[in-house]
Amino acid sequence: MLNSKLLEVRGLRTYFQTDDGLVKAVDGISFELQRGETLGIVGESGSGKSVTNLSIIRLIQEPPGRIVAGEVIFKGQDILLLPPEAVRKIRGRRIAMIFQDPMTSLNPFMKISKQLMEMTELHLGHTKAQAYEHAIRMLETVGIPDARARANSYPHEFSGGMRQRVMIAMALSCEPELLIADEPTTALDVTIQAQILELIKKLKQKTETSVILITHDLGVVAGMTDHVIVMYAGKIFEQARTKELFASPGNPYTKGLLRSVPDPTAEQGKLYQIPGLPPDVAHLKPGCPFADRCERVAEICRREFPPFVQLTSDHHSLCHFANEVYAESVNAKRP
Amino acid sequence: MEPEIKIGPEEAVAEDMHADAGEFVQGTSLWRDAWRRLLKNKLAVFGLIVVIVITAASIVGPSVIKRVFGFTPDYIPTNNIQLVRSFPPFKGPNGEFSWQHPMGTDNAGRDQLARVLQGGQISLFVGIIATLVSLIIGVSYGAIAGYVGGRVDNLMMRLVDVLYSLPYVIVVIVLLSMFRSQTPRGQLTLLFVALGSVSWLTMARIVRGQVLSLKNQEFVLAARATGVSAPRIIFRHLVPNTLGPVIVYATLTIPQVMLTEAFLSFLGLGVQAPLASWGSLAADGVQNIAIFPWQLIFPGVTMALTLFSLNFLGDGLRDALDPQMRTT
Numbered sequence: 001m002l003n004s005k006l007l008e009v010r011g012l013r014t015y016f017q018t019d020d021g022l023v024k025a026v027d028g029i030s031f032e033l034q035r036g037e038t039l040g041i042v043g044e045s046g047s048g049k050s051v052t053n054l055s056i057i058r059l060i061q062e063p064p065g066r067i068v069a070g071e072v073i074f075k076g077q078d079i080l081l082l083p084p085e086a087v088r089k090i091r092g093r094r095i096a097m098i099f100q101d102p103m104t105s106l107n108p109f110m111k112i113s114k115q116l117m118e119m120t121e122l123h124l125g126h127t128k129a130q131a132y133e134h135a136i137r138m139l140e141t142v143g144i145p146d147a148r149a150r151a152n153s154y155p156h157e158f159s160g161g162m163r164q165r166v167m168i169a170m171a172l173s174c175e176p177e178l179l180i181a182d183e184p185t186t187a188l189d190v191t192i193q194a195q196i197l198e199l200i201k202k203l204k205q206k207t208e209t210s211v212i213l214i215t216h217d218l219g220v221v222a223g224m225t226d227h228v229i230v231m232y233a234g235k236i237f238e239q240a241r242t243k244e245l246f247a248s249p250g251n252p253y254t255k256g257l258l259r260s261v262p263d264p265t266a267e268q269g270k271l272y273q274i275p276g277l278p279p280d281v282a283h284l285k286p287g288c289p290f291a292d293r294c295e296r297v298a299e300i301c302r303r304e305f306p307p308f309v310q311l312t313s314d315h316h317s318l319c320h321f322a323n324e325v326y327a328e329s330v331n332a333k334r335p
Numbered sequence: 336m337e338p339e340i341k342i343g344p345e346e347a348v349a350e351d352m353h354a355d356a357g358e359f360v361q362g363t364s365l366w367r368d369a370w371r372r373l374l375k376n377k378l379a380v381f382g383l384i385v386v387i388v389i390t391a392a393s394i395v396g397p398s399v400i401k402r403v404f405g406f407t408p409d410y411i412p413t414n415n416i417q418l419v420r421s422f423p424p425f426k427g428p429n430g431e432f433s434w435q436h437p438m439g440t441d442n443a444g445r446d447q448l449a450r451v452l453q454g455g456q457i458s459l460f461v462g463i464i465a466t467l468v469s470l471i472i473g474v475s476y477g478a479i480a481g482y483v484g485g486r487v488d489n490l491m492m493r494l495v496d497v498l499y500s501l502p503y504v505i506v507v508i509v510l511l512s513m514f515r516s517q518t519p520r521g522q523l524t525l526l527f528v529a530l531g532s533v534s535w536l537t538m539a540r541i542v543r544g545q546v547l548s549l550k551n552q553e554f555v556l557a558a559r560a561t562g563v564s565a566p567r568i569i570f571r572h573l574v575p576n577t578l579g580p581v582i583v584y585a586t587l588t589i590p591q592v593m594l595t596e597a598f599l600s601f602l603g604l605g606v607q608a609p610l611a612s613w614g615s616l617a618a619d620g621v622q623n624i625a626i627f628p629w630q631l632i633f634p635g636v637t638m639a640l641t642l643f644s645l646n647f648l649g650d651g652l653r654d655a656l657d658p659q660m661r662t663t
Contacts, residue, residue, distance in 0.1 A: 059559055063485065092561030099560075105553040109575040118571075119561055170561065 006177060006210050007033040007056070012070030014048075014055045017063060021282040025051040027234040029070075031227075033178070038204065038211040040225035040242065042218060042257065044278050048234040049214045053180045056212075057095050058087050074178070093123040096171035100183040102163035106155035112139075113151035116170050123174045138169040142199060161192035165199065172203055179204070180212045185220065197224060218261050222246055227314075230254050233281050233289035236308075240315040250309070250317035250326035252294050288320070296321060372655040379651020382644035389641050393455030400449045441619060441630055451634050454611040457523070458638070461530060461596040461612070462589040468531035469588055473538025474581060478569045480539070481546030492543065495536050503533040504595070511604045519607045526605050530592055541584055545577040579656035586649035590642040597638060613638040 014026040026048040033039050041049045054060050056072050058079060072079040074095065079087060099105040107115060116135035120126040126134060132151075139147035142165040155163060164184060171179055181200060185193035201224060204211055213224055221228055221242065228245045230238040230253065238251040249255045256274040276293040279285075288294070291301040300320050309322035319325060373379055400406065437448050480491040507529040514525055549555065550573065558568050597614030599605035601621075606612040613634045620631030 057560060059556065088562045088564060090562070091559070092563075097557070097560040099553050099557055101553055105557040107554045107558070107572050107576070109578070110572070118558075118563065122562060167557070170557075 004035050005032055006035045006075065008071070008073040009052075009056065010071040010073070012052065012055055012072065013068045014051050014060055014065060015068050016065045018282065023282045024234050024284070025065075025281060026055060029231075029234075029236055031229055031236070031239065033210050033212065033227075035177070035210055036204075036208045037227065038213060038225045040221035040228040041212065041214045041231060042216060042221055042228060043231035044216060046278055046281070047231040048281075049231055050182055051234075052231070053097070053182060053212060053214060056180065057091050057097070058084075059091075089123070092119055092171075092176070093174045094176050095178045095180065096174070096176040098164070098167050098171050098179065098181040098184045101187045102160055102167055103187065105167055106163055108155055111152050111154060112158070112166055116151075116166070116173060119170055119173045134173060135169075138173045139166070141172075141203070142166070142169040144169075160188055161196065164188060164192075164196050168196070168199060168203070172207065172209070175207055176209060178210045178212065180214070182214045183216070184213075185217070186215070193220075200224075218257060230257065233279055233284065235289070235318060236316075237290070237319075238315075238317045240311075244312070244315055248326060248329035250311045250315060250322050250329065251319050252296055252321075252325055253290050254317075255325065255329070256293075256295070288318075296325070369652075369655040373651050376651040376654060378647040379655070382647030382651065385640060385644035386648060389455060389637070389644075390459060393452050393459060396452030397449050397456070400446065400452070406446055406449065441616075441627075447629065447633055450611045450616060451613070451637055454606075454613045454616050454634060455637065455641070457606055457610060457612040458593050458596060458614070458641075459589075461526065462593040464527050465530040465534040465592040466585050466588045469535040469538040470581070470585055471535075472531075473535030474542050474574060474577070475570075476535065477539035477542030477544075478546050478574050478577070481543040482550055482565065482569050482573060484547075484550075488543070492540075495539055498533065499536050504598075507533065507595075507599065508602070508604060511599065519610045522605070522607050523610065526596065526599065530595060534588060534592055538581070538584060538588070541580055542574075542577050545580060546573050549573055549576050583649055583653040583656060586645060586652055590645040590649075593638070593645075594642060 009032075010030050012026055012029045013024070016023040016025055029048070029052055031039065041052065043049050051060065051065075055067050055070075056074075056079065058067070060067060067080060070080065074090070079090065082090075106112070113132060113135050116138060117126070117128065117131035120131045120134050121128070124134075136147050136151055139151060144150055144162060144165055150158075155166075158166065164187075168184075179200075184200065185196050188196060197220060200211065200213075203209070211224075213220070215221060225242045228238075228240060228242050229236050230245075230251065232253055238245065238249065238254045240250070245254065246258065249258060253274075256272075259272045260274060262271055274293055279289050279292070281289075285291075285302070287302040287304060288297075288306045291297050294301065298320065304320070306318050306320045306322075308316055308318050310316050311322060311326045315326075317326065373383075440446055441450065476491065476495075480488045510529045511522075511525055515522070546569075555568060555572060558572050563572070593613075596605055596612060597617065600612045600614030601618045603615075603618065606615045616634035617631055617638070620627075620629075620634060624631050
């Protein structure tokens with residue numbers, strides 16, 4: 001089963017109609033995900049990471065949002081063409097999601113057990129008793145101590161890390177083939193973050209689930225993923241195997257991101273930051289959306305939209321100078 | 336239960352917290368909290384007790400009186416024909432002290448206490464039925480409008496606006512006089528329909544507002560992402576989250592509806608003899624206020640007490656269920 005295509009996204013475009021004009025939140029995204037692999041999607045806030053993933057399971061609020069073009073082929077079926085009822089059967093059963101803020105993603109008025117039971121009653125046709133036992137088993141799997149007694153608590157009686165564990169238990173309770181984790185650790189402190197990531201990693205190996213991990217934490221990406229997509233202004237700026245991307249980035253934006261990771265070995269000095277702010281995607285100028293913030297901006301960047309350059313067999317970069325940037329990174333590695 | 340020697344202070348604290356959490360494992364602490372806050376509010380407790388006492392008395396009262404004294408609320412004595420049949424409280428037919436009619440009798444000689452209690456049955460019943468209607472229709476209507484949103488929401492809420500803008504007392508009066516029923520029971524049913532049909536509007540608005548703010552929370556997105564259907568999200572995830580305001584408003588709707596019922600009955604459009612409600616009793620009493628004041632005082636005071644109590648209880652519930660709203 002390994003190395004077979006599970007998900008293929010082609011030319012996905014999701015636009016939002018706002019008072020401020022048409023916001024092209026996701027503008028032509030394509031990627032593939034193999035079974036058992038982990039894909040990381042990184043980018044600053046507002047770069048379209050979450051919208052991409054909400055589009056995959058068609059959870060974009062319409063209106064104002066609309067998926068205007070593209071295909072999301074999951075196991076040979078284009079999800080975007082399925083009737084809503086069929087999509088609903090995929091959600092949670094085949095593609096599950098974990099959200100950013102465990103504090104708000106559980107229903108405060110429902111017992112933990114009930115929320116877990118809902119999943120399997122819905123998708124696996126469990127009876128109440130079966131679902132209850134399954135819920136407790138899932139809670140044990142994700143490491144909730146004393147799961148049987150805890151199952152009847154309400155979410156507010158759990159800490160943030162515990163709630164995220166519950167969310168993971170919920171997401172994995174139907175053994176989905178794809179798990180989309182939308183910044184699963186952003187709201188947690190660092191120690192809990194490591195635990196949660198370790199848990200996702202462990203469960204992923206056990207169940208051979210594919211994972212899409214959305215984050216803005218490059219450290220997380222390095223430790224968890226096989227492939228990385230760097231998004232900026234609704235576009236893929238760079239796409240490569242994780243090791244390759246970290247070793248030899250082929251895009252000035254990626255380089256900037258990598259440089260802005262704090263280096264604990266550095267004696268002192270200012271933290272690097274990419275100058276400026278992400279552009280307003282409702283009013284994009286022609287040319288490269290990163291041009292105003294780019295270190296090696298040239299005249300062409302402001303005039304023409306950059307090409308998506310293939311650097312190696314599975315390394316692409318959206319930049320007029322992709323080859324040069326890539327060569328620099330490769331050469332910098334050499335002694 | 337003695338902690339082991341090895342446990343450091345931090346771990347001991349953690350242990351304590353765990354024990355604390357253990358107590359709450361059974362859940363419901365949310366409602367228990369609210370209940371505790373409610374019990375601290377003296378006025379609300381007073382209201383709760385009065386409401387319970389009056390409700391219980393209204394339910395069992397008439398049958399107890401029948402068993403003890405042998406007359407029903409609509410019993411008109413035939414043996415002792417006198418010119419004046421309306422006796423003051425605690426007075427028998429010949430002016431002697433008697434336990435038979437603690438609230439006196441009305442013009443026809445019917446026992447006031449029995450009638451007030453039976454009137455209570457009907458008044459409370461009207462209030463509860465209309466509130467149930469507002470709960471069922473209002474909550475579903477508002478929740479659906481809020482969740483679906485967009486054009487549907489717009490359409491549904493404009494309908495509510497239209498119904499709101501009608502002077503509903505006049506609508507009810509027209510409704511009641513157009514379909515005037517011959518039997519008292521038929522008239523009562525009509526009253527229920529009339530009051531129920533307007534009582535859900537505010538509830539629909541309140542619930543819609545709640546749902547609008549709730550539906551953008553992440554747990555709704557999470558529920559949608561797990562493939563839960565829209566009706567299930569509305570009724571299992573959203574509606575329970577609106578319960579606080581809904582309960583509060585429902586408690587405040589009961590006195591409001593009772594007051595309307597009393598008003599209509601007072602005008603002679605509502606409950607008709609031989610059935611009685613507090614409104615119709617007061618209407619009868621007003622006619623004789625100079626000579627037989629007890630005919631007005633007892634139903635009036637009972638009604639006022641009940642309405643006060645329900646309002647106190649409603650306010651108390653609001654404070655208890657929504658501590659952030661508290662002003663003190």
